[in-house]
Amino acid sequence: MAAVIRVTGAWVGLLMDWLDREGLEAKALRVAVERWSSEETVPVPVWRNLLDQAVELAPGHLAPELAIGRGVMPGHVGALGYLALASDTLGEAMLAYQRYENLFYGVNLAQVSVEGSEVEIRWPREGNELGQRADGVGIAALVTFMRRQLDNPPPPSSISFMEGVAPGAAMAYEQFFECPVRWHDSHVRVRFPVSYLTQPMLSRDPALRVLLDRQAQALVRALPSDSAMDRQLQQVLLRLLAEGEPTLARASAAMHMSPRTLQRRLAGHGLSWQQWLDRSREQLASQYLQDPALSLSDVALLLGFSEQSAFTRAFRRWTATSPGRFRQSVRPLRSPAR
Structure with a gap:
């Protein structure tokens, strides 16, 4: 049909x-x-x-x-x-x-x-x-x-x-x-x-800037560093999540470095690639779930999960609660729609 x-x-x-x-x-x-x-x-x-x-x-x-x-x-x-x-x-x-x-x-x-x-x-x-x-x-x-x-x-x-x-x-x-x-x-x-x-995306739109700032704040909580390389890594991750392929190999290639070099960079923060990926997804999920314009399937896609069920299992592992219950427990962000 x-x-x-x-x-x-x-x-x-x-x-x-x-x-x-x-x-x-x-x-x-x-x-x-x-x-x-x-x-x-x-x-x-x-x-x-x-x-x-x-x-x-x-x-x-x-x-x-x-x-x-x-x-x-x-x-x-x-x-x-x-x-x-x-x-x-x-x-x-x-x-x-x-x-x-x-x-x-x-x-x-x-x-x-x-x-x-x-x-x-x-x-x-x-x-x-x-x-x-x-x-x-x-x-x-x-x-x-x-x-x-x-x-x-x-x-x-x-x-x-x-x-x-x-x-x-x-x-x-x-x-x-x-x-x-x-x-x-x-x-x-x-x-x-x-x-x-x-043409480069300028994000001059104030509402787009609000979304960008929210994402940046979430990623800073996952990797609290202000170095240019770490900011680049955060932006690379957003693209890889959107494409559904957030792997170490793709991230290192996008940053023009070897996987081993990127691993050493993360190790300096006491993190492995998977630990940082999970932490970043958790922080982004907490932000996205406060946006009433996003369905649970939307949030799963934005985090690079192929299925909503995979996102739900991961979120339970991170927080010991379901995405739906978390959404009910927090005050929604005012979506930048005006």
């Missing part, structure tokens, strides 16, 4: 933030959004209905879905916000999105290809039940994220959607994206210069 597309509860929180920015009371919609934003998964029909209700509250806006998407923050995309931080370049972040899109939609739909001097990321019609408004929110969020990470970013080369909008809204789309927008295509497409891919 084909996988069913859905969105996350954290993503639905975009609507609450938009209502706040617009100063809209919308009591009934706020109650519904609050109810669904606490869920790990939200069916697409529910998301479309909530989005339609929001759009109806803004009759003076030609394309309010773009303003909703423009408000995206890392807390709205859950694990993908953290995975972006493990990327050195925008190209790596795009590949991380493609690899882990199923965390967000429940399926992998995105396709990335290089077309001459341009890169295209596209989503096919088959399996996409989102509709134009939801697609507009998603693409506005994607382009906003890219703009925040680049210095003086050029606009996308072109954008395509599978449905159409009224002429006034079409003009609003072109003004927002600052590029030609095509309608009634076979795919949703975003094209941009291939030079985007080598």
Whole structure:
């Protein structure tokens, strides 16, 4: 049976933030959004209905879905916000999105290809039940994220959607994206210069910086040192965890040293590689479990475990309690979603 597309509860929180920015009371919609934003998964029909209700509250806006998407923050995309931080370049972040899109939609739909001097990321019609408004929110969020990470970013080369909008809204789309927008295509497409891919991730976004600081603090507790090499090791670990392969061999290769040299470095702190890996995972897990935007399966993935059950067994070994009970016992961090 084909996988069913859905969105996350954290993503639905975009609507609450938009209502706040617009100063809209919308009591009934706020109650519904609050109810669904606490869920790990939200069916697409529910998301479309909530989005339609929001759009109806803004009759003076030609394309309010773009303003909703423009408000995206890392807390709205859950694990993908953290995975972006493990990327050195925008190209790596795009590949991380493609690899882990199923965390967000429940399926992998995105396709990335290089077309001459341009890169295209596209989503096919088959399996996409989102509709134009939801697609507009998603693409506005994607382009906003890219703009925040680049210095003086050029606009996308072109954008395509599978449905159409009224002429006034079409003009609003072109003004927002600052590029030609095509309608009634076979795919949703975003094209941009291939030079985007080598741009370093700047993390100028204050909310991204909050996540980065939390990760850094957790890793410092695992390896309390302020040397440049140890900070490099901490950043290498985040990338390896995101890739699901946190091994000594891969870490030493990424740091351009032999495994023996890295082992000696850790031995200077009284740690073996496995001890440091376990300690780092424990500290990161304690942080991630306080973020309500992350499901337990998200946390397991961020820590480099292939299955949630493996994470649960490891967490019990570290703390003598389950991840679920730990989450219930701590006060949640305010997710950087606003």
